[in-house]
Amino acid sequence: MRLRNITGSREVIADSSYVVHEEQSCPGKWREIFGNDHPIHIEIGMGKGKFIHTMAKLHPQINYVGIEKYSSVLLRAIQKMEEEELPNLKFIRMDAEDITRVFAPGEVDRIYLNSPIPGPRTGMPSAGCRPGSFWPDMM
Numbered sequence: 001m002r003l004r005n006i007t008g009s010r011e012v013i014a015d016s017s018y019v020v021h022e023e024q025s026c027p028g029k030w031r032e033i034f035g036n037d038h039p040i041h042i043e044i045g046m047g048k049g050k051f052i053h054t055m056a057k058l059h060p061q062i063n064y065v066g067i068e069k070y071s072s073v074l075l076r077a078i079q080k081m082e083e084e085e086l087p088n089l090k091f092i093r094m095d096a097e098d099i100t101r102v103f104a105p106g107e108v109d110r111i112y113l114n115s116p117i118p119g120p121r122t123g124m125p126s127a128g129c130r131p132g133s134f135w136p137d138m139m
């Protein structure tokens with residue numbers, strides 16, 4: 001899904017209010033960030049955000065956080081939010097391997113992992129996206 005590098009994507013992300021910045025200061029603060037105590041569902045490797053945007057629209061009583069490693073891909077999700085803004089959806093640009101530094105234990109109610117990329121040698125999902133590598137710490 002990695003797109004060719006798009007000039008300016010990092011600047012758009014840095015300026016976007018849809019993106020949570022300084023994510024490592026976020027553990028324990030997600031209710032504050034969304035301004036409510038609704039359940040939090042996250043998607044790891046959200047790509048262009050089609051799934052998570054649809055889910056956020058269908059379920060306004062759930063807060064969604066989409067995580068994507070690449071700026072050029074996240075840019076597409078931001079553009080979609082500019083077309084149709086949803087208050088219960090936020091994005092983070094980060095490597096999912098660091099995800100336990102972003103959510104406190106018990107803070108995440110559900111994790112979606114749709115179509116993970118196989119690792120180059122093993123054919124298994126890459127370490128950051130492998131079920132069980134970090135999930136129990138947050139749930």
Ligand SMILES: C[S@@+](CC[C@H](N)C(=O)[O-])C[C@H]1O[C@@H](n2cnc3c(N)ncnc32)[C@H](O)[C@@H]1O
Binds near residue numbers: 001069
């Ligand atoms: C095959 S796409 C699937 C996109 C979306 N989930 C879907 O089902 O349409 C996988 C996405 O995961 C992202 N990704 C892969 N490894 C990642 C990691 N370690 N951290 C964050 N995102 C990652 C890729 O950049 C890509 O956008």
